[in-house]
Amino acid sequence: MLFWALKSTGELDGFWTGFASRRHDWKSIVxxxxxxxxxxxxxxxxxxSTxxxxxxxxxxxxYIGTxxxxxxxxxxxxxxxxxTFTHLDGEYQPLIMWEQLTDAARVALNESFKFEDAEMPFNDEYFEKRLEKARPL
Known part of the structure; x- marks a missing residue:
């Protein structure tokens, strides 16, 4: 599971086209x-994740790639x-494994860490549930 922690998903501090939205979000790809x-x-x-x-x-x-x-x-x-998939060039993102995180980081992420209502997708509480929901048909 790859994930991104995203800040301010709305255009203006929590608003998108005039509607309130999350100011922080987690997105994941399995x-x-x-x-x-x-x-x-x-x-x-x-x-x-949608x-x-x-x-x-x-x-x-x-899929756009190999x-x-x-x-x-x-x-x-x-x-x-x-x-979404894209053909556009971008930057490679570093891959950091759960085991590579410090003990303090793993503890912090396991303490039901949320950005407002957005649940962290890969801590011990949610990881298995997310994998099951992500399982291809």
């Missing part, structure tokens, strides 16, 4: 691979802000 023991596993499915409790399951033909990598972007539109 990447399903064929065999984690392989040096270069292949991506078999991707699930993108809210705290639901995931979109795009078809493999929607069977070992893809590009995503965070976009604002009608409804909730979301993640």
């Amino acid at each position: 990447v399903w691979i064929d065999n984690p023991a392989l040096e270069t596993p292949k991506i078999i499915a991707v699930s993108m 809210s705290d409790t639901t995931y979109n399951h795009p078809m493999a033909s929607d 069977n070992t990598s893809f590009r995503v972007r965070y976009q604002l539109g009608l409804g909730s802000p979301n993640m």
Whole structure:
């Protein structure tokens, strides 16, 4: 599971097109691979969070990239802000594993950490539930 902590998802401090919205949010993507023991596993499915409790399951033909990598972007539109595939170039984001976090960071994230109403997707309380919701059909 990859995740992003996003501040101010609205255009103006919690408002988007005149409607109140979250000022902070978590977005997550679950990447399903064929065999984690392989040096270069292949991506078999991707699930993108659309809210705290639901995931979109795009078809493999929607992926823009290869069977070992893809590009995503965070976009604002009608409804909730979301993640989507893109062909645009961007920056590589560092991958930090849960085990690489300090003990203090893991404790803080496990204390039901929320940005307002947005639930943190990968702490001990929510991780298994999120994986189940993200499981491809």
